[in-house]
Amino acid sequence: MLTSICGINWGDEGKGKMVDLLSEDYDIVCRYQGGNNAGHTVINERGKFILNLLPSGILRENVTNVLGNGMVVDIKHLTEEMGRLKEKGVSITPKNLKISDRAVITMPYHVLLDCLEEERLADKKFGSTRRGIAPVYADKYMKKAFRMGELLHPERLKARIADIVEWKNLTVEGGYHHAPLTVEEVWNYFETYGMPLKEFICDTGLYLNNAEKEGKKIMFEAQLGALRDIDFGIYPYTSSSSTIAAYAPIGAGVPNLKLDKSIGVMKAYSTCVGEGPFTSEYDGEKAEVLRAAGGEYGAATGRPRRVGPFDVVASSYGIRCQGADEVVLTKLDILSVYEEIEVCTAYELDGKIIHDFPFSDALDRCKPVYETVKGWHCDISKCRVKEELPKEALDYIAFIEKACDCNITYVAVGAERDACIKLK
Numbered sequence: 001m002l003t004s005i006c007g008i009n010w011g012d013e014g015k016g017k018m019v020d021l022l023s024e025d026y027d028i029v030c031r032y033q034g035g036n037n038a039g040h041t042v043i044n045e046r047g048k049f050i051l052n053l054l055p056s057g058i059l060r061e062n063v064t065n066v067l068g069n070g071m072v073v074d075i076k077h078l079t080e081e082m083g084r085l086k087e088k089g090v091s092i093t094p095k096n097l098k099i100s101d102r103a104v105i106t107m108p109y110h111v112l113l114d115c116l117e118e119e120r121l122a123d124k125k126f127g128s129t130r131r132g133i134a135p136v137y138a139d140k141y142m143k144k145a146f147r148m149g150e151l152l153h154p155e156r157l158k159a160r161i162a163d164i165v166e167w168k169n170l171t172v173e174g175g176y177h178h179a180p181l182t183v184e185e186v187w188n189y190f191e192t193y194g195m196p197l198k199e200f201i202c203d204t205g206l207y208l209n210n211a212e213k214e215g216k217k218i219m220f221e222a223q224l225g226a227l228r229d230i231d232f233g234i235y236p237y238t239s240s241s242s243t244i245a246a247y248a249p250i251g252a253g254v255p256n257l258k259l260d261k262s263i264g265v266m267k268a269y270s271t272c273v274g275e276g277p278f279t280s281e282y283d284g285e286k287a288e289v290l291r292a293a294g295g296e297y298g299a300a301t302g303r304p305r306r307v308g309p310f311d312v313v314a315s316s317y318g319i320r321c322q323g324a325d326e327v328v329l330t331k332l333d334i335l336s337v338y339e340e341i342e343v344c345t346a347y348e349l350d351g352k353i354i355h356d357f358p359f360s361d362a363l364d365r366c367k368p369v370y371e372t373v374k375g376w377h378c379d380i381s382k383c384r385v386k387e388e389l390p391k392e393a394l395d396y397i398a399f400i401e402k403a404c405d406c407n408i409t410y411v412a413v414g415a416e417r418d419a420c421i422k423l424k
């Protein structure tokens with residue numbers, strides 16, 4: 001059984017919480033793309049955890065966690081993240097954590113270049129999380145990156161460092177006029193943060209294939225959402241990897257296997273971190289109300305998120321991109337602040353009403369078309385079964401389900417693990 005949990009919107013939909021909840025029935029949870037540029041917040045009986053690199057299954061004792069080959073791994077960040085979890089009593093051993101030998105290593109100079117480039121762009125900046133993600137993926141495709149498996153062959157690794165440093169300095173020193181990198185600092189970095197991870201590194205594709213043959217249930221955990229996908233998102237304001245469910249078997253190391261199910265996680269309203277077109281964006285007082293109600297500040301960066309009503313056009317596109325068989329609607333409790341709820345049901349583009357998510361250039365010119373539906377305006381965060389939800393909340397779910405032509409099977413009404421209602 002292979003299931004993917006993916007984001008329908010711009011990220012921060014609450015995927016971590018859903019992986020934490022649904023992983024109870026799974027043996028393995030695998031991250032297949034991205035790095036430590038996003039944060040999954042998980043709150044359960046053991047406390048509150050912010051996970052940047054580790055799969056959310058790490059909080060379950062019987063789940064094996066995999067960092068797949070599609071990921072970029074900041075080894076210093078991973079070491080610190082593992083340390084924070086261990087302090088809270090989470091056990092992390094080579095038995096419950098496996099890192100792909102093909103995963104690429106995010107280096108300090110990737111972070112440096114990310115910052116230097118955002119500073120150069122000044123008011124035209126992309127809104128990067130400055131975690132080095134775009135520079136490290138660029139190096140992957142330039143075939144100039146270091147991979148985790150190289151840590152197992154130090155002599156070969158040492159030989160490559162000089163070549164890479166020489167090449168990288170053409171940009172660091174030559175392009176940005178920054179102090180050059182040295183071979184010594186790169187080697188020391190691997191010794192400090194890379195070598196201690198050696199016991200976790202293996203051929204995770206082989207591991208997953210064998211596990212699948214044994215009948216193990218595997219869950220793939222995406223980071224970010226469809227609208228941040230490098231191909232299908234709001235390019236160039238996207239991430240640098242594929243956040244799409246169909247990529248999960250590739251980024252996990254099992255391109256020979258097919259997904260059985262794609263579960264899309266979709267927020268009951270819209271949020272977006274960073275720059276780029278965001279059609280159904282509220283501003284001023286309206287934005288403040290929704291941001292405060294939803295506590296919309298980035299888990300990885302603390303940045304205030306841009307907020308607005310649910311966007312049917314963007315979400316329908318996200319559902320299509322993710323091939324979502326089922327959808328989980330999260331943070332419905334936040335909409336309790338409203339007596340009436342606005343929903344963006346279409347865009348106006350150059351005087352025409354459109355329902356299909358357009359190409360980037362046209363997206364910049366789109367204006368939201370809102371419809372208003374009745375709110376429930378009472379606390380629903382304690383509801384645990386469908387029957388406890390007010391009629392207006394059920395009507396809102398039905399409205400979204402019909403407008404997006406999707407199958408909403410769960411609704412989340414709080415951050416805690418059990419604040420979730422199974423609808424079907």
Ligand code: GDP
Binds near residue numbers: 014016
């Ligand atoms: P992810 O990256 O998709 O896992 O999402 P984030 O962790 O960045 O953001 C989701 C935030 O909303 C986290 O702080 C969660 O604890 C919280 N959350 C998830 N689902 C719900 C929900 O249904 N209601 C409320 N109030 N908070 C939720």
